Amino acid sequence: MSDYTVIGKRTAMVDGPGKVTGLGKYTDDLVLPGMLVGKILRSPHPHARILRIETEQARAVPGVKAVLTGQDVSTQYGILPVGRDETVLAVGRVRYVGEGVAAVAATSEKAAFEALQRIQVYYEPLPAFFDARASMQSQDLLIQEDCPRNVKKEYHHHFGNVDEGFARAHVIRQEHFYCAQVTHAAMEPHSTLAKFEDGRLTVWSSTQTPHYLHRTLSSVLKLPMSQIRVIKPLVGGAFGGKDEPLPPEIIAAGLALHAGQPVKITCSREEVFYLHRGRPATHIDMKIGVTQDGKITAVEQTAIQDGGAFCSYGVVTILYSGALLAALYDIENIKYDVYRVLTNKPPSGAMRGHGTVNTRYAFETVLEMLAEEIGMDPAEMRLRNTLRPNTRTVNDLRVTSYGFPECIRKVVEASGWKGKWGKLPRGRGIGIGASHYVSGAGNSIIRADLPHSTVILKVDMDGGVTIFSGTSEIGQGSDTMLVQIVAETLGLPIEKIRIVSADSDLTPVDLGSYSSRVTFMAGNAALRAAQEVKAQLLKAAANELKAQPDQLELKDEAIFVKDDPSRNISYQGAVPLALALSGGTLIGKGSYAPPPEARGGKFKGAGVGPSPAYSYSAQVAEVSVDMETGQVKVEDIWVAHDCGRALNPLTVEGQIEGSVSMGLGQVLQEETLLKNGLVMNPGLLEYKTPGSLDSPRIHSFIVESVDPEGPFGAKECGEGSLGAVIPAVTNAIHDATGAWIRELPVTPEKILKALAEKEGRRWPR
């Protein structure tokens, strides 16, 4: 198919050996001499004024080296410039159960816990809000003083003319949906180690965004960035839960500064639930109109997200929930009114499929209802509403490569859809869903006219190549991706390439691992850096071979004249020549920023823009439903994902399977349960994510649309498959049972209730 030697080949992760042998180091594995244990005292109140904090007794506990309260680290910060509303320890007021109030560093965990117990905090409890719709009604009691009606951010956008659209519709349907709060539940809890030595702060942290952490440490701790080094060790899963600077990271650093000794904070699983930053509980009203032949004429959505007590990524989450509606199907008229609301709960944030997943569930369900109403095959109906490649949507999103129709056809064919849909026995059903995602945001969070990714390559005297990249490998395979791109471009085996990533002292800036931006952006930067090195090698070889550089080819560790391969020089032989030619340091530099036409004027104001490329996914799920107990078993999932080009099919499939598994968790079983702000299931036994035994058979199909701007044609693959699995399963449940469930997760109780209602029976029995 292609004549690439590394690209497109199933390639084992370069950081795999350390992970499978146990020799690799995660943050909590790191040990420094004199290292202290850091612990955080957390608020028992969902909302209260802090009257006084007494720390004298805590400081007197033997082994205690530092105690911090909010006054010591009071600078407000937040991942978004428009959302700097948080402090790392509460100042004056606590706004959710679990918010940090004070922190200690001590020589042992025992001493640290004892010190926490001896900190006296005097609170005056305040009324609290636990529901976004109730919070929006508040007149006097504001969670943040400058947010009237407790609305952190709202958007009211109207593209085209929905009134006209609905007027043209043959059928219109409007439904209300509720999606429960879910969280990432990464295997590795958050962990940070910090030391302050010789006037410099070094922070090792389990983070997706070392560069934003770097900036935040500088601003909160009042140290110049050049006096701070941020290193990201191995990360054991993140999924958005580590993609913004979080309090424990900054507290560990602050404690190290105060104690003059290294401090490590590793969160307990319970604390991870209070850090949260997961997907918000969301109310959605979705209205769609279609013509008799299934063409969508207008979409109108109202969404209310329960953001918790602080902004986090909320402004983006709520914008994405509306704006990205336009990039999957061809819709001429779109209107959305979306609200990010403050409540007295842990802040919601970004989670895999950020901003799109709940909307997608609502949309795909209403579409299914409409298909049923007009008597059309829902797969066929989706095909009738596709976009074309290289278009601009009604809200000015630039869509380039577009493999969505092929995705639908793949899963329809592979699942035997036409023989099954509407034809399976009661209790067995099949459903379809679709989703899409960005390949990074067009605008960076920090507003500067700088590249989003820069990669530097260094070629050693012995021909070894080192990649320096600020990217954050979090298990998704970004290190391997960069190694592959450089290896392919330089005609080398991957063993010759080493990568140093995410160490701010060593690596150039990369904005981090979020919004599925790394392959597209850092991949392009690496490609350009490698091309720069290649040009130097070819130039040196051309001198030696008495040829012009453009007559030469570099492949399989050799450089040769294309027309006469007998005239050649080995890569190993060319390296010293190129070194001499370039003054002793053979380096290449490449950077990437999205082109202006992908930044989208209309969305710039929100601090993010649309994306340089979109990926697409279509899925079919086949389920069995026990009609007695309401128990659902997902038997098979067929997934087709358009990822542009699969640089490494192994990891693309891994991402698809991981997304499916996470979506299955959300659709069938996951929910963070809170009672007066207290998390009732803060453990992995109680908050039940799907295990490998719960997995259906997953049939993955990679659709390669070969994006014109992606590196070797690649685009997103890590998040886009999540959104489709939820409606595919709920639609299959409908096919199996005839019932519609408008609330996630779809538990057996809800199915039995819906069946009872449908059949006019009393529920509970």
Place this chain on the structure above:
Amino acid sequence: MSDYTVIGKRTAMVDGPGKVTGLGKYTDDLVLPGMLVGKILRSPHPHARILRIETEQARAVPGVKAVLTGQDVSTQYGILPVGRDETVLAVGRVRYVGEGVAAVAATSEKAAFEALQRIQVYYEPLPAFFDARASMQSQDLLIQEDCPRNVKKEYHHHFGNVDEGFARAHVIRQEHFYCAQVTHAAMEPHSTLAKFEDGRLTVWSSTQTPHYLHRTLSSVLKLPMSQIRVIKPLVGGAFGGKDEPLPPEIIAAGLALHAGQPVKITCSREEVFYLHRGRPATHIDMKIGVTQDGKITAVEQTAIQDGGAFCSYGVVTILYSGALLAALYDIENIKYDVYRVLTNKPPSGAMRGHGTVNTRYAFETVLEMLAEEIGMDPAEMRLRNTLRPNTRTVNDLRVTSYGFPECIRKVVEASGWKGKWGKLPRGRGIGIGASHYVSGAGNSIIRADLPHSTVILKVDMDGGVTIFSGTSEIGQGSDTMLVQIVAETLGLPIEKIRIVSADSDLTPVDLGSYSSRVTFMAGNAALRAAQEVKAQLLKAAANELKAQPDQLELKDEAIFVKDDPSRNISYQGAVPLALALSGGTLIGKGSYAPPPEARGGKFKGAGVGPSPAYSYSAQVAEVSVDMETGQVKVEDIWVAHDCGRALNPLTVEGQIEGSVSMGLGQVLQEETLLKNGLVMNPGLLEYKTPGSLDSPRIHSFIVESVDPEGPFGAKECGEGSLGAVIPAVTNAIHDATGAWIRELPVTPEKILKALAEKEGRRWPR
């Protein structure tokens, strides 16, 4: 005098705070989890065949994790490509007392020592040589099989025509001298920490030459260079004793590889004496002819150096002892026959003033004798024999800047020479001496057409500048020097500049701290890198100010139009503009290699060339000699040193004072005493270096010849002052007593003996 803001200012060392507070980390201060102690079993024989080594019992000692013998690390290595004659542990034969035979790594020092005791080595002793002249007579017994007469290297060079020169002489004098073996005695013993993790070896070592260590680790341990990281922590003095890869460094790494745990080896003081690599015991025959008016007509020298059992730097040491004769005075006819001889002693190596010090003592003494003989003021005689700037010597050394005459005049005037010489009472005397040194070697040790130094600068978003340099700060101030050069060029205070030096993963190649090369070579590289950054800043500022870059000036953190300083932009304001202009990474790259005309065809073959610049020193010493006891007290030393331009007068004076102190040690008291190869005084109580209480008043004068090629005109200042102090003191002793001492150190016994011989008395009485 100059309008520099940083250059030429007395500047505190940037690494000073860590050193004076104790927070700075030397290698032995480093601790890693699971770290083992490495210890080396050493030969008790000066020369013996190894019949068998049994290590089973050692391996059985609880806590022992690895045992190595020579067979495990048998690749021959050596700092010079022509001198790869050493193994890190003896293979088949031991050649000196103290040579390593086996090594262990264990969980405690106790276990390691116990294991050493349980290693059985079966030796067959061989006859041994302890004197170079005796060793040269050997026919059959060769210390190295391929070195007939036990001569490692000899040079027989003849420039001009000495027969003709001596024929023109009015007086000719030939004398024999002997200089005892001396060693560096740096405060910090050699220490190395190594770990092998994730397939990569990291080595922290107290070294002057991290890059050569890097290469040697790769070749001996068979790992690609790109899988090895070499880091140099703080170094507590080196003086040449750490300027080549030494066995404990490679053994620590080898043990770490075998044990799979980190290993640290810190040498005992006794072991440091056996590592040695100091100045060889040397026999010199020096013959000089002068005309009646004091002009030198010819010089002929025979020198025999006791090199110990291996080459080390010996080929260079012996070449320098002859070749550099020509670069101080104007001499038309020079001949030398010089021999580096193997003996069964620890290898001699490079020591401050490498290759020149003993020759200088012999030369300056014979010159003094000749001055006495022709009745001429010896200071005046030296002035009559000076070179001119910008000349080529008889042996093709290129001399550019030349402040030697001014050095002589300075110390003559400051010391009140004319009122004192020959006029002080018996027992009080004054003497003069002179010396010179290179500013690095013209050719690198590794023979490649690559720069000798490369420096990379990175400007952070917040305007902080980081210098990446492979240079090795060993206490001489090279980090501070680089910071000054960059600060001056970029118009910044030194607080804005951070330096990362000597970390092979982070820093580009620099050949290391030897031959006084760093200021000249790395300084020039840093200057060029800073100019490259400056150009980018000016270009960005020019866009903003609507001017041309060459109309702009960068100074005091601002960029302004020279003709209208009201049109300006702050440095801080220009940085983001320059970052945007340069694709997000504002970096500068500079490198330096000596120009071809300074590489000297005649010397290329020796693996080193002459230097791009020479520094000069003249010294006057005033001494009191107790005529009863022979005890010498040096009262005052006047030193003038031509260092081109003093970038940091504080450290230049520090280097001058340190060189004087080290020279005083060699002239009056230091000597490594060996008995059958066993060092009899292997401790700092027995091997007595001068302490601060022993110091005379040192009057330093900096002569600034402003070298045309040095960075801001700078050249060498760390070694050149050592050679002059020895003859200045011995000539002063002669002035005080009338006696000539032809042997170093000049102990009271030798003075009393010389006085007795001179006066025809019996000695000992």
